Amino acid sequence: MDVIDLRSDTRTTPDPRMRAAMARAEVGDDSFGDDPTVLELEERVVGLLGTKAALFTAGGTMSNLLAVLAGIGPGGGTVVAGAQSHLLHYENDGARVLARARVQAVPDPHGELDGDAVTAALADGPRPALLWLENTSNRYGGNALDEASSHRQAAPARRAGTAVHLDGARLANAAVALGRRPAELAAVADTVSFSLCKGLGAPAGSLLCGPVELIEEARYFRRMIGGTLHQAGVLAAAGLVALDRLPELAEDHRRAAALRAALAGSAGVETSAIPRPTNMALFQVPGVPAEEALERLAGAGVLGLPITADLVRLVVHREHSDTDIERAAERIASVFPGGRA
Template identity: 55%
Template sequence: MARTDEPRLDFRSDTRTVPDAGMRAAMTAAEVGDDVYGDDPTVALLEARVAGLLGTEAALLTPTGTMANLLAPLAAAGFPGSREPRLIVGEDTHMSFLESDGLRRFAGVELLSVAQRPDGLPDLDAVDAALAAGGGRPTVVCLENTSMMGGGNALDAGATGALAALAHRYGAHLHLDGARLANAAVALGVGPAELAEPADSVAFSVSKGLGAPVGALLCGTRAYVARARELRTALGGSLHQAGVVAAPALVALERLPDLAADHATAAALAAGFGTVPGVELLDPPRPTNMVMARLAGLTPEQCAARLAGHGVRVLPLPNGFVRFAVHRAHDMIGVRAAVKALAAVAATASKALTTTGGDLIGRGLSTTRTEEA
């Protein structure tokens, strides 16, 4: 039996990478200052590079994407001293079902989850209705790209532009949760700036598919980022000699084109699963590095537990599927092992269904929570 901690068989998240020799060398050689005082040169370089990549005036390094998304509506509302914002999010987004507690508790937002299309774009009619009922509070509309619950679907600039036009008609701020925006850009064959351009702010992770050990950046205008910097201090997110964190992120940015290899590996994984009887796959229009699968008669937790028995680690989701998130540690050896493991689990599930007369798909849907999924 394979080891359950073997990197090529751990598909739980694309955060599961570890810094390689190049990143560790960059950390060792990093020139550092004190980012609390604004004089860490490596952090300054990273922020300038990411702002340039996304076409924004400025960027702010944060420890996590969750903190970037927490800062985003507060900075948009003009804090400190203004009213807490309303937040309109798609019901199947990371901000809605994994970050909502923190947004309500620490940002004091009124969070409104609205219907979402299968591709990940919030339903424009539902957003329109929520905006029309604004009541005078600052409002932030949020979009996630790629759409995690949409199977990692990449949304193009036209989709973002349509949502931005609607938000701006009501004087609202559009925030783009671009945790995997790099994947979307590579899948669509465009620069990240094209996908970010319609938005007023962007959270951009360097610790997911890009493989840096830590960090996300919140990007926007200089004034917006200055407000976010004050808020980051208040939340305890400021770092001192943060150049050792920024250095591997700079290496990660150079590897953005390599995400195409992850997408190809994910496509091979999906093709392999497609040959397994009883497996249902989520089929996004523009796939990236994720594969979602489910088996009749098994809850996501049951499926994940049985796959773990074969050495393959996956993430159970509340939509009835388990997620395979592909990253640079995965290869065709891991793909073949995962397909073999899922085939074994499917055969057992099929036999159980025949014996018991079946079960409801998705019974006991997953309540697994992970802040940095």
């Protein structure tokens, strides 16, 4: 049986065009700052996000860690983030151990931080501090946050004189879904991480973007944690191809919408509402824990991930076809025709 892998949009692989670009990439040594393809990629993302500088890193976890190290320093401080943020659930150890940060969780319905809770957390926590935003919101099913929402969330930090970081792992998805330029959604933050290796399909790579002085400090920290790359233009070339594909994310969103609609019509599952959806679907099977549901789905050739004890996340990406999505929905319905078997 063929397997339809809906675990993550990191599951994409380089296609012939991307591999050809990587093979012919002009390279230097990024540790000396003279890899021309890396410099081209950084300049292009600076233009895309409207920042002053950018730093190429191996991936989003590294970009986010560098934002914390440069934002509060390695001596510790407070990072205020949503209770369901990617930082708190998947990157907390890096911030806590390497940056000695205290990560303070606040309520974040649908990925939007509660303003009063942010104000209280910033007042009570050790300084310096950093406010952490995320767009799209991973654990809320890829919910895209518009400019008004982002500015509401950032307002308490601005009043307190606190810097703002935006985890933009799927900022490209948010921009396409909302019909906005990435720079318009990034303008709320002092620093932004921008991933190339999720829906955009590069095999690796993220960029930390922000002011020149802060990005140079992040470059120092990148070296400190062993993140220096040498002939990194090979990976940066894939990133340049990935940027060309930003408009194609609309197809992922269309297919994800079809998947959500099919699941909503299935008697055996309950779908979660996503106010501004992108490329994900969330569902649960009443009475069936997420891990058990996923085991049963794997037997039918559909792979997903648990988000909570009950919720299953499915992610659509550029390598899925309309047929894949139709078959995935059919298999889910066949495994859970009416809830617990």
